[in-house]
Amino acid sequence: MSTNNAPEGSSSSSRTAPATRAAADLVLFGGTVLTQDPGRPRAAAVAVAGNTILDVGDDAAMLALAAPDARLIDLGGRTALPGFIETHTHPYFYGVRLDASVDATTRPGESVGDLVERVREGIRCVPAGEWVVAHGYDDTLLAEGRHPTLADLDPVSADHPVVLHHVSGHICVVNSVALRAVGFADASADPPGGLIGRDEHGRPNGVLYEAAAFAVNGCVPPPDAESVQRRLRLAGEAFLAAGITCVHDAAIGGLGGTAELDHYRLAQDTGRLRTRIRGYLFHPRWSRLIPDRLTPNDFAGPDPDLLRVAGVKIVADGSIQGRTARLTGGYHPGCAEDGMLLLPPEQLTETVGALSELGWQVAVHGNGDGAIDAILDAFEGPAGVDNPLRHRIEHCQTVRDDQLDRIARHRILVSFFVKHVHYWGDRHRDLFLGPERAARISPLAGADARGIRFALHSDAPVTPPPPLEGIWCAASRRTSGGAVLGADQAVPAGRALRGYTSDAAYFSFDEDRLGRLRPGYLADIAVLAADPTAGDPMSVRDIGVDTTIVGGQVAYQRS
Template structure:
């Protein structure tokens, strides 16, 4: 993710209004009146289900007791129900499955809500309905009709590989929506987008404008004129002209994102990239009851700036906490031809030179200096690297920092690590570096990775979960929302099946068991963020963060995992999502 999560991109996208969210007076939540209960009796008992602790030495149970927001006991129906007093709420699970709440290891709250509320949906099935340029134009026209005349028209989520034309839209295409209002159609990978002529004019982009460092202004090979497509750092030439969002808009987006995630069974979200303003906004939203999930914030910004980063590692509490430094996209996205590979892309798009391997957003020596400063300052570092050349550079930087400052329990991570090679996994194991995999790529772009971007051999090895498991390399899974919709069960289904959109299996050797993938969505993600002591598994004393599913994903037929429903989501003993 670049548009939303690089420091400059995030600021452009969110318009610098996050600080105003904290300053705006949001109504505070009324203090909950605690019901009197006999000493030691649970607040709530969940019984009659399959309770899956995902903790060593703890077999499945039938019931669980919660007191004061924490788990107090797990066991048989008989034993746990015997703890209940008259005031204890009793929830009959009716044979359903209760798991530790899902930990979303990397996404971009409040962007999913923001896009849902204010942007045209340009995504293709099964997420949206756009199958060609005409659909895309129609969706933007509908959005334009609902907005003020002349105002910016924003769209999110097109994917040129899923459009009938097999190409990006152009400025001329978007001019059919409006010749006067500026338009920005963002790619679903978040690393690029297309501006119409009015937006290019507003940004002052002409055939004479040079590519900015770490970005590309796509040009018509015949005329040299910009096509409208802007990649990576070039996106901000346009996005910085978009109007700032109001605090009320941002708060509405946070509320919508919180609801989407809760409905997906998420109890902790990791916000991949933000500053002190984001931290303040998260706390304001939490105080107002807008943010009911727990949030871990991975900082971004310039660690080499005088004074370093504004917040130390670990600032906060178990609701909102600074958890390392993250994303700070080093390379781009494979399906956008901006991931940085050691070997050329399999099939090149028009205009790309022979042997093209992608590129990075900033130089390797700057990466190294940043990692060095962050490691010295005690941050857990989790940087975005998709292409294997980018992963090489990142591991070089991690290794240099460890060598210089000494090995510690650093839990550094590679974000996405999409094309990590076997030797890189071994090197990660040796350095104590872990990974968070975006395994749903096997479904959403698996066919294109095999046929277009990477070729069959490399595509079969993307998101190498089984190889990581064989090396005992702990990893988490994520969906990078808004890149794809938040659904840990979809990630679980992809990890177990690796089925592509066309129904083929991409790299069957890298499939893992549901039990293994569940760990990646719970306890191993908690461990990566130094929170395995209070969440990620069901054990007495841990936070009562729970997800109730309609069926046990370990025992349903593997292809049915994506049909399992999230019935209830509980954060700290409070139900934040409930479906009958």
């Protein structure tokens, strides 16, 4: 047996497996295997043949299955579990964030001036006339507690269109050069589903919300193919380092039509991207689906295990941080603002119905409880009792108990953005929702008590992707300020783990191929330094990912 290519910390012993039943070309042994298979939840070793799981069991039995030249990985007491499945993220835009020449990420206490100075420094080497796009500013962390405006950005450059994207992805700030390029002038009306921020004189101030912000993306020149491939590679490497082996892209179409699918295929063919992709077509960019009667079969590719168009994504409202999520009770404290619906409820219902008739699974973004009402009204007809197309609600931040009852009744799926508890929990409590509603964001315990099948996600680049951080958030409910927000909505780490493995696989009809370490399943495996379901839940996010295996091949190895 060959052990020359075992990772650091793995066995290089001269163990010799019996020649009989020599079928496995990879065996992981000597640790804890969390299979996520209810029939056999724990084991000590797992054997892999080709790209699938051959068997799980004790060390002796699995080593006995090894071929003479099999690779052996000694877990040395570490933990192997199914590769994590990230059910809502944006790989290309995460890659853009990783590849950006200008970083707009806001540090606590930083001023607007500090942010603007970083932009000024970043564009020194950008040729005149080229767009400068930066991501990640957060107005609630800035010392002034406000968005930058074109008055702040105009002095930076009169030669470059400049765009700063809000961390939520639902707002951006532009300078005057970019504002003119988008076509927004003093007399411009707000676009449907969007809002143009204005100064005290009624003139655009450079802050654009929802559809108005999305319009900017259509004006930025498309990236060249090599830039797209580089960004997909960067995102893929980060996913693998976090133990993620399958990613749901929640908005395919931003690069124009089928271009993203072509880029994904090329990246996978060339080895730049090794994670599996489940794509959700962004409905505003795919309006022809319904009139052209296109079905999922029209997007079938050569290897559905690697890349598959799984459904259609619709956005019903905005973000809580941008005060554009639709709330029934208004924003805190006693604010008349209640956010916005990006689609009239009747249009949402009509669209979901038409897509359902064509066989599409529909995933609808809904942060505010007002939007969730509209989503449930739209889903209940097509979902019936069993929800055969597995329609899903994305984020579902402020879902009420009566809405959880409706979700459970119709077996609707929910992908919770649980990391909001940590990254914005303090501000949800103090600025946006008030203590009572903030304590109930991402109510995992309430969903679990009702038997709702849920997944967890990071929405990268909005928050970092590591699932272990998401599991920690679900179990600890700890905010960035150190408070516990809604302790009664926490769930054990083992329950949260299902939201990144077996239950997550169900969201894209992959429950017979992914999410478990079970004979016949694809051999996607993450090796962790410790068992996330044992010990102190507060330490889960600090557990290291040592190795990530996709289809039986080591795709990431921590040095």
